[in-house]
Amino acid sequence: MGLEESRQNFLWVVKDADQSDEWIPEGWEERIADRGFVVRGWAPQLAILAHAAIGAFVMQCGWNSIQEATAAGVPMLTWPLAYEQFINEKLVVDVIGCAARLWEGGKRSTRETEKELVPRTVIAHALSRFMEPEGEFSSVHHKAQELGAVVRSAIADGGSSMSDLSRLISNLINAMENKTCQ
Numbered sequence: 001m002g003l004e005e006s007r008q009n010f011l012w013v014v015k016d017a018d019q020s021d022e023w024i025p026e027g028w029e030e031r032i033a034d035r036g037f038v039v040r041g042w043a044p045q046l047a048i049l050a051h052a053a054i055g056a057f058v059m060q061c062g063w064n065s066i067q068e069a070t071a072a073g074v075p076m077l078t079w080p081l082a083y084e085q086f087i088n089e090k091l092v093v094d095v096i097g098c099a100a101r102l103w104e105g106g107k108r109s110t111r112e113t114e115k116e117l118v119p120r121t122v123i124a125h126a127l128s129r130f131m132e133p134e135g136e137f138s139s140v141h142h143k144a145q146e147l148g149a150v151v152r153s154a155i156a157d158g159g160s161s162m163s164d165l166s167r168l169i170s171n172l173i174n175a176m177e178n179k180t181c182q
Contacts, residue, residue, distance in 0.1 A: 001025070001028060001120055001123075002118070002119075002120035002121070002122065002123025002124045002126075002127065003032070003036060003123065003124075003127070004028065004031065004032050004036070004124075005120060005121065005123075005124030006123065006124040006125075006127035006128050006131075007035075007124075007128065008035070008127050008128065008131055009035045009036065009053075010035070010036045010037075011036070011037050011039065011048065011054075012036065012037070012038050012039070013038075013039045013043040013045070013048075014038060014039070014040050014041075015041065015042070016041075024038060045065065045068055046068050046071075046072070049068050049069055049071075049072035049074050050072045054072070054074055055074075055075075055131055056074065056075050056076070056077055056127075056130055056131060057069045057074045057075070057076045057077070058076075058077045058079060058102060058127075059076050059077070059078060059079065060078075060079055060080055060081050060082075060085050061078050061079075061080040061085035061086070061088040061089045061092070062085060062088070063084070063088060066088055066091075066092055069098075069144070070098060070144070070147050070148065070151060071148060071151040071152070071155075072148055073144050073145045073146075073147065073148020073149065073151075073152075074144055074148070075098060075099065075100075075130075075137070075140045075141045075143075075144035075145075076092060076098065076099035076100075076144070077099065077100055077101075077102045077126060077127070077130055078092065078093060078099050078100070078101050078102060079102045079103070079118070089101070096143070096147070097139065097140060097143045098140060098143045098144040098147055099140060099144075100126075100130060100137050100140050102118065102122075102123065102126050103118045103122050103123075103126065105122070
């Protein structure tokens with residue numbers, strides 16, 4: 001598998017624990033035990049992304065995952081599979097610049113008959129290149145960290161998001177009080 005060939009430390013969350021055996025070859029977990037760990041089922045994604053040991057997030061480009069990775073300042077390697085994930089990928093890769101595509105080749109389609117399996121050598125090579133501290137993707141890493149700082153500032157006490165939320169709550173309370181007085 002590409003994760004194994006990349007020689008990178010990793011945590012892999014396989015959401016459907018019942019189907020994990022079809023994704024994980026027999027004996028694989030033992031071979032990668034010194035640098036990899038597999039979680040079957042639910043995992044606390046936000047807490048994981050916030051951990052200092054996380055250097056990148058290979059993701060399908062779901063909107064919540066993008067928000068969580070951005071808030072944590074974690075650079076993303078994109079691997080969209082369906083629907084709006086392809087559009088979300090364009091946003092984080094081509095517009096914002098806090099992510100890179102895992103695989104530039106292949107068909108990018110939601111049609112079952114057009115889907116392609118990403119070759120393991122492509123995954124291994126992409127992960128190895130992406131994790132080089134000052135390599136070709138250093139600008140992606142820096143942009144992700146920069147965005148993370150902006151998000152943390154916005155949601156901190158006195159930040160723009162907290163101020164806007166407080167103002168909204170205050171306006172709603174005032175509107176309710178004025179309505180009951182009439």
